Amino acid sequence: MKQIKYAVVLILLSIIEINMVSAQEKSIEFIPRIGFSIGNSDISNELGLNLGGQLSIPIVQRFSIDPGVSFICMKSSAENMNTLLIPVYASYKIPIQQVNLDLKVGPCAQFTHSMDVGASAEIGVVYQKWVMAVNGYLNFIDGKNPSVFSLSFGYKFSLK
Structure with missing residues (x-):
């Protein structure tokens, strides 16, 4: 029974290692973006321009860590x-088929x-190297900061 457990663990570790090697063969990608955002605050809803970028760092096949930054220029009538x-x-x-659906979730500052x-x-949605994304940010601490909903478009560049 112990030998079967060891064999299963060895097989799982081999699969993980193969996936990690194939992910490391892929390069890190940079995706500059531009789009529109709307912020929801106590004052009013603000529409603004969204500029930013994201890195895609492959971990295993189909899974990556994607840090990013977005600057959203919004102006309400008051501030x-x-x-x-x-x-x-x-x-x-x-x-x-010809596109990739990219699902992301994580913390945000x-x-x-x-x-x-x-x-x-x-x-x-990623088609070849073109990206169209819809994202939302919900804050937890300061009620003065707006929650933000964005639509953005970008293009992937390989950093290999």
Whole structure:
């Protein structure tokens, strides 16, 4: 019975090692982005321009860690609501015919009026090297900072 357990553990470790080697063969990708965002705060809903970028660091096949940064230029009638968002996503890619569906979730730091911490999620569609993504950021600490919903477009560059 012990030998069977050891064999199963050895097989699992071999599969993990093969996946890690194939992920390491893939290069880190950089995705600059531009799009539109809307922020929801107590003052009003603000529409703004979204500029930023993301790295995609492969861990195992179809799974990567994707840190990013977005600068959102928003202005309400009462005040300037420029926001800096720094998410760190756990990303899982699902191939569907000619496109990849990219599902991401993770924590996010937000800087508007003050520093805030929250959660972020993103659904992206990748066709060849073009990316279209919809994401949302929800803050947890400071009620003055807006929650943000964004639509962005980007292009992948390999950093190999």
